[in-house]
Amino acid sequence: MTAVPPPPPAGAAPYGGASASKNGLGTWSLVTGILSIICCGFIAGIPAIILGLQSKAAAEQGLATNGNLGQIGFILGIIGSALSVVGMILNFSGLLALPFAEFS
Amino acid sequence: MTAAVLERETQTGSVRPMLGPLSTAAILAAGAVYTAVRDPYQAGFFPECVFLAASGHYCPGCGGLRATHELLHGNLVGALDMNPVVVLVIIPLIVVSLAWWGLRSAGVRLPSVTISTPMAWALPLFLFAFWIARNIPALEPFLAP
Numbered sequence: 001m002t003a004v005p006p007p008p009p010a011g012a013a014p015y016g017g018a019s020a021s022k023n024g025l026g027t028w029s030l031v032t033g034i035l036s037i038i039c040c041g042f043i044a045g046i047p048a049i050i051l052g053l054q055s056k057a058a059a060e061q062g063l064a065t066n067g068n069l070g071q072i073g074f075i076l077g078i079i080g081s082a083l084s085v086v087g088m089i090l091n092f093s094g095l096l097a098l099p100f101a102e103f104s
Numbered sequence: 105m106t107a108a109v110l111e112r113e114t115q116t117g118s119v120r121p122m123l124g125p126l127s128t129a130a131i132l133a134a135g136a137v138y139t140a141v142r143d144p145y146q147a148g149f150f151p152e153c154v155f156l157a158a159s160g161h162y163c164p165g166c167g168g169l170r171a172t173h174e175l176l177h178g179n180l181v182g183a184l185d186m187n188p189v190v191v192l193v194i195i196p197l198i199v200v201s202l203a204w205w206g207l208r209s210a211g212v213r214l215p216s217v218t219i220s221t222p223m224a225w226a227l228p229l230f231l232f233a234f235w236i237a238r239n240i241p242a243l244e245p246f247l248a249p
Contacts, residue, residue: 069219
């Protein structure tokens with residue numbers, strides 16, 4: 001169900017001879033972006049947005065080959081952050097103070 | 105070019121490349137111990153879920169801590185009841201990628217994984233589908249915590 005095995009095509013890029021030294025940015029952006037959706041809202045979402053931006057910048061400078069992951073992490077981070085912030089506003093403003101919420 | 109050389113140099117011998125995987129593992133282990141010892145069924149030990157509080161709906165991670173708690177107590181069925189996706193997808197994914205990262209940093213020759221764009225979208229899209237599915241009343245007995 002989840003994607004596992006890599007088809008790592010050797011010609012990894014339209015970038016000529018781009019290095020992968022900053023690929024960690026994109027990977028972590030994706031990881032934190034997913035975390036922001038499944039549990040942690042903006043606590044993971046803001047790092048995802050920052051890392052995503054850094055990853056895209058690194059990809060443009062030829063220091064990363066996975067700016068696509070940075071882009072996805074960036075988007076997920078925005079979605080996760082936005083949902084959690086809207087939730088907090090609704091919750092704490094009392095507009096929607098529902099009595100359940102024992103669990104995280 | 106120089107970056108590749110640097111990368112290879114940092115991968116041999118020194119402890120430094122292991123810092124990332126080891127500190128990540130330590131943080132996760134501390135969280136796991138806390139989750140195992142404390143009772144996530146009760147309020148007070150963990151922050152409330154804002155999404156559930158605000159909307160009354162379950163997010164894809166809802167029940168994840170309770171599932172982890174059950175899993176750490178050896179109750180697989182109870183864990184699956186709480187959140188099948190966390191048990192079957194998220195936790196294995198964390199364990200495998202952490203082990204992969206650690207082994208590679210330790211100098212074990214494993215292929216580097218290139219995550220393609222469709223692969224990277226697959227999990228979030230699956231999670232969004234799960235998000236919707238577990239809030240459908242007919243499916244709640246199976247998918248909701």
